[in-house]
Amino acid sequence: MLSAPVRTLRRLLATTVPLILAVGLVGAAPASATDRDPGGGQPLPGYTVEIPSLAPLVVGGKPTTVRQGVHRHAGYLIEVPARWNGDLVLWAHGYRGQGRVLSPEPPAFGLRERLLEQGYAWASSSYDRNGFDIRSGVLGTRDLADHFGRTVRRPQHTYLAGVSMGGYVIGRSLEQYPRYYDGALPMCGVLGDQTLLDFYLDYNLVAQALADVPAHPTPADYLTNAVPRIQVALGLAGLTPTGPDTTTERGRQLRAITVNRSGGPRPGADAAFAVWKDFLFSISVPTGSGNSPAQRPGQLSTNLLTRYTPNSPVNVDAAVRRVAPENVVQRLLPTLTEVPRIAGRPSAPVLSLHGLGDLYVPFSMEQAYAADVARHGRGGLVVQRAIRTTQHCEFTPAEAGAAWDDLVSWVRTGKRPAGDTVTDPGVVARPDYGCRFSDRDAYAAGVGTRRLYPAC
Known part of the structure:
Protein backbone atom coordinates (compact mmCIF):
# COMPACT_ATOMS: atom_id res chain seq x y z
CA MET A 1 0.00 0.00 0.00
CA THR A 16 14.21 15.33 14.12
CA VAL A 17 11.53 17.98 13.79
CA PRO A 18 12.11 19.65 17.19
CA LEU A 19 15.83 19.81 16.42
CA ILE A 20 15.17 21.29 13.00
CA LEU A 21 12.94 23.92 14.52
CA ALA A 22 15.52 24.68 17.20
CA VAL A 23 18.31 25.36 14.74
CA GLY A 24 16.22 27.85 12.79
CA LEU A 25 14.93 25.97 9.75
CA VAL A 26 11.33 26.66 10.64
CA GLY A 27 11.40 29.38 8.02
CA ALA A 28 11.31 26.64 5.39
CA ALA A 29 7.71 25.91 6.32
CA PRO A 30 4.90 27.94 4.74
CA ALA A 31 3.14 30.78 6.52
CA SER A 32 0.77 29.94 9.33
CA ALA A 33 -2.97 29.75 8.88
CA THR A 34 -3.49 33.02 10.74
CA ASP A 35 -1.82 35.46 8.32
CA ARG A 36 -5.00 36.25 6.39
CA ASP A 37 -6.33 39.70 5.63
CA PRO A 38 -9.72 39.85 7.37
CA GLY A 39 -11.07 42.09 4.62
CA GLY A 40 -10.01 40.80 1.25
CA GLY A 41 -12.54 42.47 -1.03
CA GLN A 42 -10.00 42.32 -3.86
CA PRO A 43 -7.80 39.50 -5.19
CA LEU A 44 -4.22 39.21 -4.00
CA PRO A 45 -1.57 41.17 -5.93
CA GLY A 46 -0.96 39.63 -9.34
CA TYR A 47 -4.31 37.81 -9.43
CA THR A 48 -7.56 38.66 -11.15
CA VAL A 49 -10.98 37.15 -10.55
CA GLU A 50 -13.22 36.00 -13.39
CA ILE A 51 -16.62 34.75 -12.30
CA PRO A 52 -18.51 32.82 -14.97
CA SER A 53 -21.90 34.10 -16.01
CA LEU A 54 -24.42 31.75 -14.43
CA ALA A 55 -28.06 32.12 -15.37
CA PRO A 56 -30.52 31.12 -12.63
CA LEU A 57 -32.27 27.80 -13.05
CA VAL A 58 -36.01 27.41 -12.81
CA VAL A 59 -36.82 24.91 -10.10
CA GLY A 60 -40.39 24.12 -9.19
CA GLY A 61 -41.56 26.92 -11.46
CA LYS A 62 -39.46 29.56 -9.72
CA PRO A 63 -35.99 30.89 -10.57
CA THR A 64 -33.05 30.38 -8.24
CA THR A 65 -31.11 33.29 -6.76
CA VAL A 66 -27.50 33.55 -7.93
CA ARG A 67 -25.00 35.63 -5.98
CA GLN A 68 -21.37 36.32 -6.80
CA GLY A 69 -18.52 38.44 -5.58
CA VAL A 70 -15.08 38.50 -4.00
CA HIS A 71 -14.58 37.61 -0.36
CA ARG A 72 -11.20 37.38 1.35
CA HIS A 73 -9.44 37.64 -2.01
CA ALA A 74 -11.37 34.72 -3.54
CA GLY A 75 -14.16 34.80 -6.09
CA TYR A 76 -17.34 32.98 -5.20
CA LEU A 77 -20.65 31.78 -6.55
CA ILE A 78 -23.75 31.09 -4.45
CA GLU A 79 -27.06 29.71 -5.70
CA VAL A 80 -30.17 29.29 -3.58
CA PRO A 81 -33.47 27.76 -4.75
CA ALA A 82 -36.73 29.53 -4.00
CA ARG A 83 -37.80 26.64 -1.79
CA TRP A 84 -34.53 26.23 0.11
CA ASN A 85 -34.43 23.30 2.51
CA GLY A 86 -31.97 25.07 4.81
CA ASP A 87 -28.89 22.99 3.89
CA LEU A 88 -25.73 24.12 2.08
CA VAL A 89 -23.29 22.23 -0.16
CA LEU A 90 -19.80 23.67 -0.62
CA TRP A 91 -18.07 22.68 -3.86
CA ALA A 92 -14.25 22.29 -3.77
CA HIS A 93 -12.62 22.58 -7.20
CA GLY A 94 -9.51 20.75 -8.41
CA TYR A 95 -6.02 21.85 -9.41
CA ARG A 96 -5.97 24.88 -11.74
CA GLY A 97 -2.29 25.09 -12.60
CA GLN A 98 -0.15 28.13 -11.84
CA GLY A 99 -2.23 30.72 -13.72
CA ARG A 100 -3.13 34.06 -12.16
CA VAL A 101 -6.85 34.03 -12.92
CA LEU A 102 -9.15 32.86 -10.13
CA SER A 103 -12.55 31.46 -11.02
CA PRO A 104 -15.18 29.57 -9.02
CA GLU A 105 -17.17 26.82 -10.71
CA PRO A 106 -20.58 25.18 -10.24
CA PRO A 107 -20.83 21.57 -9.05
CA ALA A 108 -20.10 19.07 -11.84
CA PHE A 109 -21.65 15.79 -13.02
CA GLY A 110 -25.17 17.22 -12.98
CA LEU A 111 -24.94 17.87 -9.25
CA ARG A 112 -25.82 21.55 -9.59
CA GLU A 113 -29.23 20.69 -11.02
CA ARG A 114 -29.73 17.77 -8.64
CA LEU A 115 -28.93 19.83 -5.55
CA LEU A 116 -31.22 22.67 -6.49
CA GLU A 117 -34.09 20.34 -7.40
CA GLN A 118 -33.73 18.71 -3.99
CA GLY A 119 -33.84 22.10 -2.27
CA TYR A 120 -30.15 22.55 -1.43
CA ALA A 121 -28.19 25.76 -1.79
CA TRP A 122 -24.63 25.50 -3.04
CA ALA A 123 -21.57 27.74 -2.92
CA SER A 124 -18.17 27.54 -4.61
CA SER A 125 -14.93 29.40 -3.92
CA SER A 126 -12.10 30.04 -6.36
CA TYR A 127 -9.72 29.98 -3.34
CA ASP A 128 -7.46 33.02 -2.97
CA ARG A 129 -4.67 31.59 -5.13
CA ASN A 130 -4.03 28.84 -7.66
CA GLY A 131 -1.40 26.12 -7.54
CA PHE A 132 -1.31 22.94 -5.46
CA ASP A 133 -2.25 24.89 -2.36
CA ILE A 134 -4.51 22.89 -0.06
CA ARG A 135 -4.25 25.45 2.69
CA SER A 136 -5.85 28.07 0.47
CA GLY A 137 -8.68 25.69 -0.40
CA VAL A 138 -9.37 24.67 3.19
CA LEU A 139 -9.44 28.24 4.47
CA GLY A 140 -11.27 29.66 1.44
CA THR A 141 -14.02 27.05 1.65
CA ARG A 142 -14.57 27.70 5.36
CA ASP A 143 -14.51 31.48 4.76
CA LEU A 144 -17.23 31.10 2.14
CA ALA A 145 -19.36 28.96 4.45
CA ASP A 146 -19.19 31.67 7.09
CA HIS A 147 -19.92 34.36 4.49
CA PHE A 148 -22.99 32.41 3.37
CA GLY A 149 -24.19 32.24 6.96
CA ARG A 150 -23.87 36.01 7.33
CA THR A 151 -25.35 37.06 3.98
CA VAL A 152 -28.01 34.39 3.40
CA ARG A 153 -28.66 32.46 6.59
CA ARG A 154 -26.81 29.97 8.69
CA PRO A 155 -27.51 26.53 7.21
CA GLN A 156 -28.88 23.64 9.21
CA HIS A 157 -26.40 21.22 7.64
CA THR A 158 -23.25 21.93 5.67
CA TYR A 159 -21.84 19.40 3.20
CA LEU A 160 -18.63 19.26 1.21
CA ALA A 161 -18.31 17.91 -2.33
CA GLY A 162 -15.52 18.22 -4.86
CA VAL A 163 -12.98 16.65 -7.17
CA SER A 164 -9.28 15.85 -7.37
CA MET A 165 -7.32 18.43 -5.35
CA GLY A 166 -10.72 19.43 -4.01
CA GLY A 167 -10.85 15.97 -2.44
CA TYR A 168 -7.60 16.83 -0.66
CA VAL A 169 -9.23 20.05 0.54
CA ILE A 170 -12.20 18.02 1.79
CA GLY A 171 -10.10 15.42 3.59
CA ARG A 172 -8.14 18.07 5.47
CA SER A 173 -11.19 20.30 6.10
CA LEU A 174 -12.94 17.51 8.00
CA GLU A 175 -9.96 17.42 10.37
CA GLN A 176 -9.18 21.13 10.44
CA TYR A 177 -12.73 21.99 11.50
CA PRO A 178 -14.11 18.97 13.38
CA ARG A 179 -17.91 18.79 13.53
CA TYR A 180 -18.30 21.92 11.37
CA TYR A 181 -19.26 19.87 8.30
CA ASP A 182 -21.99 17.23 8.33
CA GLY A 183 -21.01 15.05 5.36
CA ALA A 184 -18.55 14.89 2.47
CA LEU A 185 -18.42 13.59 -1.11
CA PRO A 186 -14.80 13.62 -2.39
CA MET A 187 -14.48 12.30 -5.95
CA CYS A 188 -11.17 11.24 -7.52
CA GLY A 189 -9.64 12.87 -4.45
CA VAL A 190 -6.06 13.14 -3.24
CA LEU A 191 -6.95 11.45 0.04
CA GLY A 192 -3.45 9.97 0.39
CA ASP A 193 -2.06 13.51 0.79
CA GLN A 194 1.67 13.93 0.06
CA LEU A 333 4.32 19.05 10.35
CA PRO A 334 0.74 18.27 11.43
CA THR A 335 -0.32 21.90 10.97
CA LEU A 336 -2.17 23.29 7.95
CA THR A 337 0.55 23.86 5.36
CA GLU A 338 0.43 24.32 1.60
CA VAL A 339 0.49 20.53 1.16
CA PRO A 340 -0.58 19.20 4.57
CA ARG A 341 -1.04 15.75 6.00
CA ILE A 342 -4.43 14.06 6.24
CA ALA A 343 -4.28 12.07 9.46
CA GLY A 344 -7.33 9.90 8.80
CA ARG A 345 -9.62 11.40 11.42
CA PRO A 346 -12.80 12.40 9.56
CA SER A 347 -15.36 14.13 11.73
CA ALA A 348 -18.42 13.38 9.56
CA PRO A 349 -19.61 10.70 7.11
CA VAL A 350 -17.49 10.46 3.96
CA LEU A 351 -18.59 8.75 0.74
CA SER A 352 -15.91 8.75 -1.97
CA LEU A 353 -15.78 7.77 -5.65
CA HIS A 354 -12.60 6.81 -7.50
CA GLY A 355 -11.76 5.52 -10.97
CA LEU A 356 -9.87 2.21 -10.96
CA GLY A 357 -7.55 3.21 -13.81
CA ASP A 358 -6.91 6.83 -12.86
CA LEU A 359 -3.13 7.28 -12.59
CA TYR A 360 -3.15 11.05 -12.25
CA VAL A 361 -4.64 10.53 -8.78
CA PRO A 362 -4.33 6.76 -8.43
CA PHE A 363 -6.71 4.39 -6.68
CA SER A 364 -4.06 3.86 -4.00
CA MET A 365 -5.15 7.22 -2.58
CA GLU A 366 -8.32 5.50 -1.41
CA GLN A 367 -6.33 2.64 0.10
CA ALA A 368 -4.03 5.00 1.98
CA TYR A 369 -7.02 6.90 3.37
CA ALA A 370 -8.81 3.69 4.36
CA ALA A 371 -5.73 2.47 6.23
CA ASP A 372 -5.26 5.80 8.03
CA VAL A 373 -8.93 5.96 8.99
CA ALA A 374 -8.92 2.37 10.26
CA ARG A 375 -5.83 3.07 12.35
CA HIS A 376 -7.75 5.80 14.15
CA GLY A 377 -10.84 3.67 14.61
CA ARG A 378 -13.03 5.74 12.29
CA GLY A 379 -13.71 3.24 9.53
CA GLY A 380 -17.43 3.47 10.23
CA LEU A 381 -17.39 7.04 8.91
CA VAL A 382 -16.01 6.18 5.46
CA VAL A 383 -17.61 4.45 2.48
CA GLN A 384 -15.60 4.09 -0.74
CA ARG A 385 -16.75 3.14 -4.23
CA ALA A 386 -14.68 2.01 -7.20
CA ILE A 387 -15.77 3.05 -10.69
CA ARG A 388 -14.52 1.21 -13.79
CA THR A 389 -13.00 4.19 -15.61
CA THR A 390 -9.47 5.27 -16.52
CA GLN A 391 -9.49 9.01 -17.16
CA HIS A 392 -9.24 11.39 -14.21
CA CYS A 393 -12.60 12.18 -12.57
CA GLU A 394 -14.53 10.27 -15.23
CA PHE A 395 -17.94 9.91 -13.58
CA THR A 396 -21.47 10.11 -14.91
CA PRO A 397 -24.35 12.05 -13.36
CA ALA A 398 -25.88 8.71 -12.37
CA GLU A 399 -22.77 7.68 -10.40
CA ALA A 400 -22.28 11.03 -8.70
CA GLY A 401 -26.00 11.48 -8.09
CA ALA A 402 -26.42 8.07 -6.48
CA ALA A 403 -23.44 8.73 -4.23
CA TRP A 404 -24.85 12.10 -3.20
CA ASP A 405 -28.28 10.68 -2.43
CA ASP A 406 -26.74 7.88 -0.36
CA LEU A 407 -24.56 10.33 1.56
CA VAL A 408 -27.53 12.52 2.45
CA SER A 409 -29.57 9.51 3.53
CA TRP A 410 -26.65 8.40 5.71
CA VAL A 411 -26.42 11.79 7.42
CA ARG A 412 -30.17 11.97 7.97
CA THR A 413 -30.84 8.40 9.10
CA GLY A 414 -27.49 7.22 10.42
CA LYS A 415 -27.70 4.13 8.20
CA ARG A 416 -24.32 3.57 6.52
CA PRO A 417 -24.64 2.88 2.76
CA ALA A 418 -22.90 0.14 0.81
CA GLY A 419 -19.41 0.53 -0.60
CA ASP A 420 -16.45 -1.41 -1.95
CA THR A 421 -13.64 -2.99 0.04
CA VAL A 422 -10.46 -1.22 -1.08
CA THR A 423 -7.73 -2.69 1.12
CA ASP A 424 -8.14 -6.43 0.43
CA PRO A 425 -5.88 -7.27 -2.56
CA GLY A 426 -7.83 -10.42 -3.34
CA VAL A 427 -11.10 -8.51 -3.58
CA VAL A 428 -9.62 -5.66 -5.63
CA ALA A 429 -8.12 -8.13 -8.12
CA ARG A 430 -11.44 -9.85 -8.87
CA PRO A 431 -12.56 -9.51 -12.51
CA ASP A 432 -15.88 -7.95 -11.47
CA TYR A 433 -14.39 -5.45 -9.01
CA GLY A 434 -15.92 -2.01 -9.48
CA CYS A 435 -19.05 -3.32 -11.19
CA ARG A 436 -21.42 -2.67 -8.31
CA PHE A 437 -21.42 1.12 -8.52
CA SER A 438 -20.36 1.71 -12.13
CA ASP A 439 -22.96 3.08 -14.55
CA ARG A 440 -23.92 0.19 -16.82
CA ASP A 441 -25.79 2.45 -19.20
CA ALA A 442 -22.57 4.40 -19.78
CA TYR A 443 -20.78 1.15 -20.55
CA ALA A 444 -23.49 0.10 -22.98
CA ALA A 445 -23.15 3.46 -24.74
CA GLY A 446 -19.36 3.18 -24.91
CA VAL A 447 -18.83 6.41 -22.97
CA GLY A 448 -15.24 7.50 -22.33
CA THR A 449 -12.91 4.69 -21.31
CA ARG A 450 -15.65 2.31 -20.13
CA ARG A 451 -14.93 -0.23 -22.86
CA LEU A 452 -11.34 -0.69 -21.66
CA TYR A 453 -12.97 -2.94 -19.06
CA PRO A 454 -14.83 -6.19 -19.72
CA ALA A 455 -18.60 -5.99 -19.42
CA CYS A 456 -19.90 -6.60 -15.93
Missing part, protein backbone atom coordinates in the same frame (compact mmCIF):
# COMPACT_ATOMS: atom_id res chain seq x y z
CA LEU A 2 1.38 3.36 -1.02
CA SER A 3 1.36 5.10 2.37
CA ALA A 4 2.98 2.39 4.52
CA PRO A 5 6.64 3.34 3.95
CA VAL A 6 5.77 6.97 4.46
CA ARG A 7 4.32 6.24 7.88
CA THR A 8 7.59 4.54 8.75
CA LEU A 9 9.50 7.55 7.46
CA ARG A 10 7.37 9.81 9.62
CA ARG A 11 8.15 7.75 12.71
CA LEU A 12 11.86 7.67 11.96
CA LEU A 13 12.10 11.39 11.30
CA ALA A 14 9.55 12.65 13.82
CA THR A 15 12.22 13.10 16.47
CA THR A 195 2.10 10.33 -1.07
CA LEU A 196 0.67 11.36 -4.44
CA LEU A 197 3.96 13.17 -5.08
CA ASP A 198 5.83 10.02 -4.05
CA PHE A 199 3.94 8.05 -6.69
CA TYR A 200 5.06 10.44 -9.42
CA LEU A 201 8.65 10.23 -8.15
CA ASP A 202 8.48 6.42 -8.07
CA TYR A 203 7.41 6.14 -11.69
CA ASN A 204 10.23 8.27 -13.02
CA LEU A 205 13.02 6.91 -10.82
CA VAL A 206 12.03 3.28 -11.47
CA ALA A 207 11.79 3.89 -15.23
CA GLN A 208 15.22 5.51 -15.20
CA ALA A 209 16.71 2.62 -13.23
CA LEU A 210 15.20 -0.04 -15.49
CA ALA A 211 16.31 1.75 -18.67
CA ASP A 212 19.71 2.68 -17.21
CA VAL A 213 19.09 6.33 -18.05
CA PRO A 214 19.83 8.35 -14.89
CA ALA A 215 18.07 11.72 -14.98
CA HIS A 216 17.56 13.00 -11.46
CA PRO A 217 17.32 15.84 -10.60
CA THR A 218 15.13 16.31 -13.65
CA PRO A 219 17.08 18.16 -16.37
CA ALA A 220 15.52 20.81 -18.58
CA ASP A 221 15.67 18.49 -21.63
CA TYR A 222 14.18 15.51 -19.79
CA LEU A 223 11.20 15.08 -22.13
CA THR A 224 13.22 15.50 -25.32
CA ASN A 225 16.36 13.60 -24.36
CA ALA A 226 16.07 11.16 -21.45
CA VAL A 227 12.42 10.14 -21.82
CA PRO A 228 12.64 9.04 -25.49
CA ARG A 229 15.62 6.83 -24.60
CA ILE A 230 13.71 5.37 -21.65
CA GLN A 231 10.70 4.67 -23.85
CA VAL A 232 12.78 2.87 -26.48
CA ALA A 233 14.65 0.80 -23.89
CA LEU A 234 11.41 -0.29 -22.20
CA GLY A 235 9.26 -0.67 -25.32
CA LEU A 236 6.80 2.05 -24.32
CA ALA A 237 6.82 4.20 -27.45
CA GLY A 238 4.28 2.16 -29.40
CA LEU A 239 2.20 0.91 -26.48
CA THR A 240 -1.54 1.65 -26.69
CA PRO A 241 -4.46 0.54 -24.49
CA THR A 242 -5.96 -1.72 -27.15
CA GLY A 243 -2.96 -2.63 -29.29
CA PRO A 244 -0.30 -5.33 -28.95
CA ASP A 245 2.02 -5.40 -25.96
CA THR A 246 5.24 -3.75 -27.16
CA THR A 247 6.98 -3.67 -23.78
CA THR A 248 10.34 -5.29 -23.18
CA GLU A 249 10.96 -7.48 -20.13
CA ARG A 250 12.06 -4.40 -18.18
CA GLY A 251 9.09 -2.45 -19.50
CA ARG A 252 6.80 -5.13 -18.14
CA GLN A 253 8.54 -4.80 -14.78
CA LEU A 254 7.88 -1.04 -14.81
CA ARG A 255 4.23 -1.70 -15.59
CA ALA A 256 3.91 -4.24 -12.79
CA ILE A 257 5.57 -1.93 -10.28
CA THR A 258 3.34 0.96 -11.37
CA VAL A 259 0.23 -1.21 -11.01
CA ASN A 260 1.28 -2.25 -7.52
CA ARG A 261 2.14 1.29 -6.43
CA SER A 262 -1.17 2.62 -7.79
CA GLY A 263 -3.49 0.18 -6.03
CA GLY A 264 -2.44 -3.36 -6.92
CA PRO A 265 -3.66 -5.78 -9.60
CA ARG A 266 -7.21 -4.82 -10.58
CA PRO A 267 -9.46 -4.79 -13.64
CA GLY A 268 -8.18 -2.55 -16.44
CA ALA A 269 -4.77 -1.96 -14.86
CA ASP A 270 -2.66 -2.82 -17.93
CA ALA A 271 -4.79 -0.63 -20.21
CA ALA A 272 -4.58 2.20 -17.68
CA PHE A 273 -0.79 2.00 -17.74
CA ALA A 274 -0.83 2.42 -21.52
CA VAL A 275 -3.11 5.44 -21.20
CA TRP A 276 -0.99 7.24 -18.57
CA LYS A 277 2.59 6.11 -19.31
CA ASP A 278 3.63 9.31 -21.12
CA PHE A 279 1.84 11.73 -18.82
CA LEU A 280 3.63 10.32 -15.78
CA PHE A 281 6.94 11.38 -17.30
CA SER A 282 5.74 14.90 -18.06
CA ILE A 283 4.39 15.59 -14.58
CA SER A 284 7.87 15.39 -13.04
CA VAL A 285 9.22 18.30 -15.07
CA PRO A 286 9.57 21.53 -13.03
CA THR A 287 7.30 24.30 -14.32
CA GLY A 288 8.05 28.00 -14.24
CA SER A 289 10.40 29.64 -11.79
CA GLY A 290 8.26 29.20 -8.69
CA ASN A 291 8.99 27.17 -5.61
CA SER A 292 5.58 25.66 -4.90
CA PRO A 293 5.24 21.87 -4.49
CA ALA A 294 3.44 21.62 -7.83
CA GLN A 295 6.28 23.45 -9.57
CA ARG A 296 9.01 21.63 -7.68
CA PRO A 297 7.60 18.45 -6.11
CA GLY A 298 11.04 17.37 -4.90
CA GLN A 299 10.46 19.53 -1.86
CA LEU A 300 8.17 16.88 -0.41
CA SER A 301 8.46 13.63 -2.38
CA THR A 302 10.58 10.72 -1.19
CA ASN A 303 11.28 7.04 -1.84
CA LEU A 304 13.81 6.50 0.95
CA LEU A 305 12.01 3.54 2.47
CA THR A 306 9.98 2.33 -0.49
CA ARG A 307 10.29 -1.30 -1.54
CA TYR A 308 9.28 -2.13 -5.10
CA THR A 309 7.39 -5.21 -6.28
CA PRO A 310 8.23 -7.14 -8.42
CA ASN A 311 11.92 -6.74 -7.75
CA SER A 312 13.11 -8.89 -10.65
CA PRO A 313 14.49 -9.37 -13.24
CA VAL A 314 16.15 -6.12 -12.15
CA ASN A 315 16.83 -5.56 -8.47
CA VAL A 316 15.16 -2.17 -8.46
CA ASP A 317 15.43 -1.80 -4.70
CA ALA A 318 19.20 -1.80 -5.09
CA ALA A 319 19.43 0.06 -8.41
CA VAL A 320 16.94 2.90 -7.96
CA ARG A 321 18.13 6.28 -6.83
CA ARG A 322 16.97 7.09 -3.30
CA VAL A 323 15.66 10.61 -2.74
CA ALA A 324 14.93 12.35 0.56
CA PRO A 325 12.42 15.20 0.81
CA GLU A 326 14.14 18.55 0.59
CA ASN A 327 11.74 20.10 3.10
CA VAL A 328 11.38 17.57 5.90
CA VAL A 329 9.61 20.10 8.11
CA GLN A 330 6.74 20.68 5.71
CA ARG A 331 6.54 16.94 5.04
CA LEU A 332 6.04 16.10 8.71
